[in-house]
Amino acid sequence: MSKEYRILIIEDGKLHQKVLWKALWEDYTLEIMETGEHALETVIRFNPHLILLDLVLPDISGFDILKKLKQSGKTRAIPVLIITGLDSEEDEEKGLLMGAVDYIRKPFSTTILKARVKNHIQIVRQIQTIEQLGYIDALTELPNRRKFDYLLEYEWGRSLRKQNRLGILLLDLDSFKTYNDLYGHAQGDVLLQELGKVLKSTLQRSTDVACRWGGEEFVVLLPETDEQNVLVMAEKIRNNIEDMQVQTLKDKTPTRITASIGAILVTPQQTDTVADFMNKVDQLLYKAKRQGKNQVRYEQYPQ
Known part of the structure; x- marks a missing residue:
């Protein structure tokens, strides 16, 4: 014992x-x-x-x-x-x-x-x-959305008390449905597993955590951070995903994929809510999608 x-x-x-x-x-x-x-x-x-x-x-x-x-x-x-x-x-x-x-x-x-x-x-x-x-996603072995919600509430409250800045990255794989249609869902699962490994290896601080948000969407929580770290980490994740090569189960052909990322840096105020900022980072993600994919879109609050 x-x-x-x-x-x-x-x-x-x-x-x-x-x-x-x-x-x-x-x-x-x-x-x-x-x-x-x-x-x-x-x-x-x-x-x-x-x-x-x-x-x-x-x-x-x-x-x-x-x-x-x-x-x-x-x-x-x-x-x-x-x-x-x-x-x-x-x-x-x-x-x-x-x-x-x-x-x-x-x-x-x-x-x-x-x-x-x-x-x-x-x-x-x-x-x-x-x-x-x-709290663990069985496929990727990353924390799941339930765990992320818990961590976000905790870090949000801590940032609100101490007026620390909190970074959130929301990423979505580009054209993942096309990838599944081309290579099959089993291969899509392999890709998601490899992505989980890439996210784990990219994060450098013990306090940073990557979670599976759902489907092909993932979220990264960066407590007590700054603008430079958020931007560097978002770009590093985007670049590492772009460089990732995943061999097919059938003939070992290397496959690739990219990701679009919404990034936000917030210093929570009493009038702010977690839901509002998750909506904002979601909007930034889809702005990255609309403007060509495989890119990061960032905002900071308060401005």
Whole structure:
């Protein structure tokens, strides 16, 4: 079990802190809180995969902490395992109904504790795998539109707060239908797979990401960037696609294709919306199409 998984322990008893730490520290990254006063802030900062929560704390009831965790969109999905000296069935029922995933009474067996923690972390891992698969385009292995929408909302909000500039490239393969008609849809899939590799290799910063928008359209997100980087990256992508040679499945004949690209650089304002700027970059893409294809059309906002 990798220590990449983080567990927050909210427990004021020194003895139980030591027992929990000794049982779990080799397998997980741990942090301990003795009070619940700043529980939400700590959870958001530490971003644990699992919370071990005592219900009896010196300053606030564990039930109140659990309620706050489940009411917040930022912490609602984090599983909470209650470990407490409260041993009534009513308390256990209340905790589970409020959203806890498990309930362990003190004193507890460290063997059973470790097994239950391992089971819940395994569930977290499985959920992560399912979510990851749901964000990946199976053909190109690039993030899909669902993932792009999520990333765009996040980066848009960050740019709005910090007044950073955000670049967006929307590209569409020129005459892809003709390519499919000429070489077949299986060959078209091979072309899209190779394009995915080209996009991955062209991007240089770890924060830049290329996604499959749908069909033969792809989108690139360039956070915290400037005009030069947007223009250079758009032209480099256009040029690398033009230079790309994809051999046919049948007779290994090299095939080529080009792409048109709409590029936009925006510093978001409170009155702006993501949808407005996606519409603008879409218009720039089709302007590139109308004016001859295999080219980049760029605008910056505010002007």
